[in-house]
Amino acid sequence: MQGILYALVPMIAWGSIGFVSNKIGGEAKQQTLGMTMGAFVFALVVFLIRQPQLTLPIFILGFVAGIIWSIGQSGQFLSMKYMGVSVASPLSAGFQLVLGGLLGAIIFHEWTTKIQFILGGIAMVLLMIGFYFSSKQDPDKVEKTKSGNMTKGLIALTYSTIGYVVYVILLNNLSGLWFNLKVDTLTIIFPMSIGMMVGAVLLGGKIKIQPVVFKNMFVGIMWGIGNVFMLLAASLAGNAIAFSFSQLGVIISTFCGILFLGEKKTKKEMGYIYIGTILFVIGAILLGIVKTKG
Secondary structure (H helix, E strand, O other): OHHHHHHHHHHHHHHHHHHHHHHHOOOHHHHHHHHHHHHHHHHHHHHHHHOOOOOHHHHHHHHHHHHHHHHHHHHHHHHHHHHOHHHHHHHHHHHHHHHHHHHHHHOOOOOOOHHHHHHHHHHHHHHHHHHHHHHOOOOOOOOOOOHHHHHHHHHHHHHHHHHHHHHHHHHHHHHHHOOOOOOOHHHHHHHHHHHHHHHHHHHHOOOOOOHHHHHOHHHHHHHHHHHHHHHHHHHHHOHHHHHHHHHOHHHHHHHHHHHHOOOOOOHHHHHHHHHHHHHHHHHHHHHHHHOOOO
């Protein structure tokens, strides 16, 4: 029970990032920089308290992963500007789950049994249908999202998904396969936070340092808290539970975007969102179950 309670923390923390950051405001590059600064402060405190043994290979690995992560996060913030939090969040989570799941199954052979391929295949189909409905617009709606904005949002989501998935694969798969390194979250989070800040600066170019940047540091602290409790949940309840619950944060971001950010939806669009959310949750839970069937 304690592990499940811990798993609720990353679900709430990560699921609220898009909503909170957009409520605070700022350009996508300001949001990314502020978030990475907050993550660095959090990681530095964790590092000073825990004082882990930080080797050069671990530092380099974390630094590179942080830069790649910043590509994913900046693309996600940008997609939210074009598409809205309630549309971009489920699409982003869905793309990550599908691409990450397929790469894990096909390239890294994480699915080895028949039941894994059956459940995993069903999960993928549900996820794809789910995020189709989550982004579906009412054809009778007068104020439609500009097609140009939707296209720009999808482009941002594409490189965002690639960045997120590559950074996860680098830490979870390639670190051991290529570099024979065992990644500990509380150790690698510090060099990773440095890479995140560097990536945010390199990607952002000329960033206006305004109060909104420092306000977005709170989002970075939320991200760090989510990471710590994700680790605790995985140790007590298992990776499958921790993974599944963390993905359910999309429910929070979707409905908070509608309720608190003024993202207007017609009755028909709300119906689409309910269908998409239900399918997405079922798909995410099935993927979590797949991880226990190996």
